[in-house]
Amino acid sequence: MKPRRVAAVLLRQFYLMRASPTRLVPAFAWSAIDIVLWGFITRYLATLSDQGPVLALGLLGAVLLWNFFGRIMHGVTTAFFEDIWSRNLMNLFATPLAISEYVTGLVLTSLATGAIALSVMLALAAGAFGLSFAAYGLAFVPFLLILLLFGVGLGILASAIVLRLGPASEWLIWPIPALLSPFAAVFYPLSILPGWMQAIAHLLPPAYVFEGMRAIVAGQPFPLRTLAVAAALAIAQVLAAYAFFVYIHRGAVRSGLLARYSAESVG
Amino acid sequence: MSTVTADAAAAAQPVLEVTDLRKHYGTTVAVDGISFTVGRGEIVGLLGPNGAGKTTTINMVLGLLEPSAGTIRIDGVDLARQRSRALARCNFAAVYAALPGNLTVRQNLRWFGMIYDVPELTRRIDALLERLDLVRFADTRCGLLSSGEQSRVGLAKAMLNDPVLLLLDEPTASLDPATAEDLRGLIRGIADQGRGGILWTSHNMHEVQAVCDRVLFLADGRILLEGDPRTLPAEHGVGSLDALFIRLARRPLTEGTP
Numbered sequence: 001m002k003p004r005r006v007a008a009v010l011l012r013q014f015y016l017m018r019a020s021p022t023r024l025v026p027a028f029a030w031s032a033i034d035i036v037l038w039g040f041i042t043r044y045l046a047t048l049s050d051q052g053p054v055l056a057l058g059l060l061g062a063v064l065l066w067n068f069f070g071r072i073m074h075g076v077t078t079a080f081f082e083d084i085w086s087r088n089l090m091n092l093f094a095t096p097l098a099i100s101e102y103v104t105g106l107v108l109t110s111l112a113t114g115a116i117a118l119s120v121m122l123a124l125a126a127g128a129f130g131l132s133f134a135a136y137g138l139a140f141v142p143f144l145l146i147l148l149l150f151g152v153g154l155g156i157l158a159s160a161i162v163l164r165l166g167p168a169s170e171w172l173i174w175p176i177p178a179l180l181s182p183f184a185a186v187f188y189p190l191s192i193l194p195g196w197m198q199a200i201a202h203l204l205p206p207a208y209v210f211e212g213m214r215a216i217v218a219g220q221p222f223p224l225r226t227l228a229v230a231a232a233l234a235i236a237q238v239l240a241a242y243a244f245f246v247y248i249h250r251g252a253v254r255s256g257l258l259a260r261y262s263a264e265s266v267g
Numbered sequence: 268m269s270t271v272t273a274d275a276a277a278a279a280q281p282v283l284e285v286t287d288l289r290k291h292y293g294t295t296v297a298v299d300g301i302s303f304t305v306g307r308g309e310i311v312g313l314l315g316p317n318g319a320g321k322t323t324t325i326n327m328v329l330g331l332l333e334p335s336a337g338t339i340r341i342d343g344v345d346l347a348r349q350r351s352r353a354l355a356r357c358n359f360a361a362v363y364a365a366l367p368g369n370l371t372v373r374q375n376l377r378w379f380g381m382i383y384d385v386p387e388l389t390r391r392i393d394a395l396l397e398r399l400d401l402v403r404f405a406d407t408r409c410g411l412l413s414s415g416e417q418s419r420v421g422l423a424k425a426m427l428n429d430p431v432l433l434l435l436d437e438p439t440a441s442l443d444p445a446t447a448e449d450l451r452g453l454i455r456g457i458a459d460q461g462r463g464g465i466l467w468t469s470h471n472m473h474e475v476q477a478v479c480d481r482v483l484f485l486a487d488g489r490i491l492l493e494g495d496p497r498t499l500p501a502e503h504g505v506g507s508l509d510a511l512f513i514r515l516a517r518r519p520l521t522e523g524t525p
Contacts, residue, residue: 008381012367015374019408086367091424094329094359095382096351254333256292259326 005097009105013079027113028120031067035121038063039129058217060131064121066186069147070177071117075110076155084167089261107152142227143209149234150205156241160248205230280343281306282432282464288337297323299488308461312475313468315485316516321468342431360425361436365417368410372420383428395423414441431463451478472508484515
């Protein structure tokens with residue numbers, strides 16, 4: 001892997017954002033709105049019972065982490081879509097750029113935009129609502145890393161789907177975080193879900209993260225085993241998603257889909 | 268082997284060596300076992316009617332399409348086995364592959380230059396902007412340029428890595444006659460340096476006759492005819508390359524070559 005080629009992919013995205021700062025707005029706007037909305041909800045809930053402050057921290061933490069995952073996932077897909085929108089796949093894949101270099105560039109772009117979103121959310125949660133995530137202690141870091149990996153994996157998978165199904169399939173990708181959220185048990189314990197949903201939830205690293213987060217807020221010990229399972233799942237999913245992208249790309253090269261990838265839908 | 272002998276061997280090696288190349292989609296045959304070479308200092312015209320297999324061939328050479336059979340070697344490097352190494356020696360420009368319109372000319376050249384790992388990139392970009400009369404557009408977004416200007420930017424991108432194999436798919440299609448003439452001179456100059464070779468497709472037979480050292484006529488995925496574009500028409504009893512093209516394009520394959 002040549003770092004200069006990875007840097008080229010990253011530089012291209014930087015040029016786009018510098019030329020059109022509106023591209024950066026989605027990176028933090030929706031997350032900021034969610035933090036404000038849930039900040040007031042939790043402030044209201046805090047007035048209802050003695051458990052209010054604990055509940056508030058749990059809910060706002062969940063909102064922040066879930067938004068972070070969504071930003072990471074969409075960070076990867078949006079960077080990929082830039083090449084779809086500008087019909088650049090032919091120029092790109094006729095170069096010495098390896099798939100691993102390209103995907104690494106997309107992921108680094110996503111990390112940069114995800115970091116901006118996270119900073120805005122943390123600043124808002126602390127500044128406007130006086131909530132400190134220090135309560136989670138060091139556990140906050142592995143929580144973030146696991147969600148980051150899951151977001152990366154899902155972003156790569158989603159990009160592969162659009163590469164295979166064509167630009168028109170983009171609409172399938174945007175609602176993925178919303179579709180997953182009931183299974184990820186972001187705002188409630190896993191035990192609330194019916195059995196079949198719990199079975200699906202156990203395949204999703206975020207479900208373990210949010211269970212772990214609730215355990216810490218409730219004063220229980222650090223859920224090391226839960227997080228280890230989540231981390232292993234997330235790593236496996238990133239590797240599987242990358243293998244899927246490579247498989248789809250090879251298929252596109254074999255079938256000719258890549259060379260004629262400019263139609264609205266390539267079926 | 269001495270250094271001199273090794274250099275001589277490298278110089279004699281074709282920049283593109285296509286052997287028994289085939290591409291089929293199910294029962295449809297797009298390219299049917301073609302073999303050809305492009306030598307150093309040579310401009311080879313790839314001609315043929317629409318659907319003859321020209322773009323399919325170019326896409327396979329660019330690694331965008333996997334052949335069903337056959338081999339492609341770029342500067343001696345097998346494309347199937349060493350894709351990145353082979354493509355680092357190659358570049359292309361095509362009217363249907365414009366660079367991202369939301370980046371400026373300089374930005375596009377910079378990030379593509381980094382992908383091709385071009386040394387002294389800033390100097391190389393400045394030289395190409397000068398050479399292709401693009402200096403005044405350097406900080407203009409590509410999407411705002413005329414199609415002719417975009418073609419020149421595409422050519423600048425194609426020349427970034429000083430490729431030994433340059434693939435040009437109708438490079439003058441959007442250019443006015445004066446700019447097209449300048450460009451033909453520029454490309455001829457590149458070939459005459461003798462370091463690399465060029466594979467050129469065009470439907471403009473006068474241009475082909477003026478620029479190409481050799482042409483390959485493709486029809487139904489096969490090479491029907493090969494030779495010097497200046498002597499081929501007379502050899503086949505027609506008055507011009509245009510007339511030969513029309514005759515070949517309208518002739519059913521089963522009748523064989525003229």
